Amino acid sequence: MPVILGIESSCDETSASVCVDGNILSNIIANQTIHAAYGGVVPELASRVHQQNIIPAVQQAIINAKVSKNDIDAVAFTRGPGLLGSLLVGVSFAKSFALAKNLPLIEVNHMQAHILAHFIGDHKxxxxxxxxxxxxxxxxxxxxxxxxxxxxxxxxxxxxxxxxxxxxxxxxxxxxxxxxxxxxxxxxxxxxxxxxxxxxxxxxxxxxxxxxxxxxxxxxxxxxxxxxxxxxxxxxxxxxxxxxxxxxxxxxxxxxxxxxxxxxxxxxxxxxxxxxxxxxxxxxxxxxxxxxxxPKFEYCTDNAAMIAIAGYYKYLNNEFVGQDVAPLARMPF
Structure with a gap:
């Protein structure tokens, strides 16, 4: 019964999710309102707000899922495509968390994850x-x-x-x-x-x-x-x-x-x-x-539940990456 922590930070939503045996137990999404004043996402501001949001988002996702950090079996994260600065925050956090807890890392393609969101719930x-x-x-x-x-x-x-x-x-x-x-x-x-x-x-x-x-x-x-x-x-x-x-x-x-x-x-x-x-x-x-x-509305926009479910299926296939993994603004499909 693998427990997967999912991390999503490809653009301006900071999101964390916990998936247990293919079931999404939490999906926290922290939106960024700062970009409204500029009429669009400002990459540098996005990355800075991700730094502020990522720890609270992960902590809340774990609390909502009613699991502990010690229950987590692997960390799945968005490697790309996306804004490089935003991705860097999520990838760095995932690597640090996995290193601290001696957990395997699972890279996820953001666009493939959107598709795999259809495997959340019963209607697949x-x-x-x-x-x-x-x-x-x-x-x-x-x-x-x-x-x-x-x-x-x-x-x-x-x-x-x-x-x-x-x-x-x-x-x-x-x-x-x-x-x-x-x-x-x-x-x-x-x-x-x-x-x-x-x-x-x-x-x-x-x-x-x-x-x-x-x-x-x-x-x-x-x-x-x-x-x-x-x-x-x-x-x-x-x-x-x-x-x-x-x-x-x-x-x-x-x-x-x-x-x-x-x-x-x-x-x-x-x-x-x-x-x-x-x-x-x-x-x-x-x-x-x-x-x-x-998909349900909460799984349409960028969210970590789709990263966690993608990570779950990769976990079953033992598809892991090392600590040398780096974010990719353009990631092959």
């Missing part, structure tokens, strides 16, 4: 399945053949879907973080009010740079004609933008599912918390007679 997909992994930095369609046998079938050629939503929120003058606000406004608007273009990208890859440019010009021209345009039409704009991002994502996912004859489709990553995307995947699967898998 069966191999093989497709996972649409969408965040502020990544947009990928992954064929998941086993816990650590994954193949990227399609990915963004430029910007990520989450980044497109974040940039749109800035253009609209919404405070950071803007993605949840776009989602909130979209629930009140008409998704067919405005037509934004869908890029014609061959194959299964994505592109969101053209959509961002189209949104920028659309808002610039309409605000020039009517300075109150945004104030009067915010819900409809957000709903229309969100719908276009969702259709771009799901149209590609549908094509991949049909080509590979996969009937189990999953969402992962921070943007999987978006209401429109969650409902869109549900509707797609219902129309095709497929099965959908959508």
């Amino acid at each position: 997909p069966k191999f093989p399945f497709l996972c649409l992994t969408v965040s502020g930095g990544h947009t990928q369609i992954v064929l998941v053949k086993d816990y650590f046998d994954m193949e990227i079938i399609g990915q963004t050629l430029d910007d990520a879907a989450g980044e497109a939503l974040d940039k749109t929120s800035k253009i609209l003058g919404l405070p950071y973080p803007g993605g949840p606000l776009i989602d909130k406004y979209a629930r009140l608007g008409n998704a067919n009010a405005y037509a934004f273009p869908e890029p014609n990208i061959p194959g299964f890859d994505f592109s969101f740079s053209g959509l961002k440019t189209a949104i920028l010009y659309f808002i610039r021209d309409n605000v020039a004609a009517d300075p109150q345009f945004l104030e009067k039409n915010m819900p409809d704009i957000c709903a229309s933008v969100e719908q276009r991002v969702v259709t771009i994502l799901l149209n590609k996912l549908k094509k991949v599912a049909e080509k590979y004859n996969i009937t189990q489709l999953a969402l992962a990553g921070g943007v999987s918390a978006n209401t429109g995307l969650r409902q869109g995947l549900t509707n797609l699967c219902e129309s095709k007679g497929w099965e959908s898998f959508i």
